[in-house]
Amino acid sequence: xTGVTQTPRHLVxxxxxxxxxxxxxxxxxxxxxxxxxxxxxxxxxxxxxxLEERVENNSVPSRFSPECPNSSHLFLHLHTLQPEDSxxxxxxxxxxxxxxxxxxxxxxxxxx
Amino acid sequence: DQQVKQNSxxxxxxxxxxxxxxxxxxxxxFDYFLWYKKYPAEGPTFLISISSIKDKNEDGRFTVFxxxxxxxxxxxxxxxxPGDSAVYFCAASADGNEKLTFGTGTRLTIIP
Numbered sequence: 363x364t365g366v367t368q369t370p371r372h373l374v375x376x377x378x379x380x381x382x383x384x385x386x387x388x389x390x391x392x393x394x395x396x397x398x399x400x401x402x403x404x405x406x407x408x409x410x411x412x413l414e415e416r417v418e419n420n421s422v423p424s425r426f427s428p429e430c431p432n433s434s435h436l437f438l439h440l441h442t443l444q445p446e447d448s449x450x451x452x453x454x455x456x457x458x459x460x461x462x463x464x465x466x467x468x469x470x471x472x473x474x
Numbered sequence: 475d476q477q478v479k480q481n482s483x484x485x486x487x488x489x490x491x492x493x494x495x496x497x498x499x500x501x502x503x504f505d506y507f508l509w510y511k512k513y514p515a516e517g518p519t520f521l522i523s524i525s526s527i528k529d530k531n532e533d534g535r536f537t538v539f540x541x542x543x544x545x546x547x548x549x550x551x552x553x554x555x556p557g558d559s560a561v562y563f564c565a566a567s568a569d570g571n572e573k574l575t576f577g578t579g580t581r582l583t584i585i586p
Binding site for chain 1: 476478506508510515516517518519520523563565567573574575576577578579
């Protein structure tokens with residue numbers, strides 16, 4: 363499934379670094395999502411964008427900053443992260459907000 | 475408080491036999507349930523879903539059963555094949571809300 367791509371696949375960063383995760387969907391979907399999966403925890407929804415407008419922000423710390431410049435692209439800007447932010451970050455998209463979601467392969471983030 | 479629970483972290487089944495994966499939920503507002511399958515280094519992929527107006531949905535070797543009174547759903551795979559070895563996530567959402575709440579997953583291993 364190459365409908366949703368994510369780059370980079372792996373990222374190691376220090377706590378003072380600034381980096382960005384990128385997600386691109388080639389499915390013509392209108393909604394995009396960021397999820398976080400920590401070890402032995404369920405996937406946690408972070409942000410939802412529908413038609414490029416943020417419609418959900420699940421009490422995520424401000425050191426995570428999403429950006430959706432158009433319906434095909436979604437970014438997650440990271441700055442001054444903590445080691446506990448190390449996790450798998452998954453992007454997903456869906457035709458609309460009630461449709462099934464298609465996931466990207468994820469970015470494995472390690473914060474040192 | 476975990477609203478979607480998968481109490482078995484792992485399950486091993488002989489090839490050709492039936493695999494039964496279980497999921498319990500606590501939120502009575504959930505009305506749409508999904509199963510996702512995840513291979514290592516890939517994002518979750520949608521497998522099958524069921525609406526609360528039904529108690530069974532079948533797609534090939536996969537059948538999902540919903541017991542609303544018990545707040546329980548299960549995924550049956552028959553016959554099980556080696557390619558079914560993966561982590562299976564149960565997810566649920568409430569009416570008018572695209573937010574998916576995931577379980578922690580069950581790792582299924584099919585023994586040849």
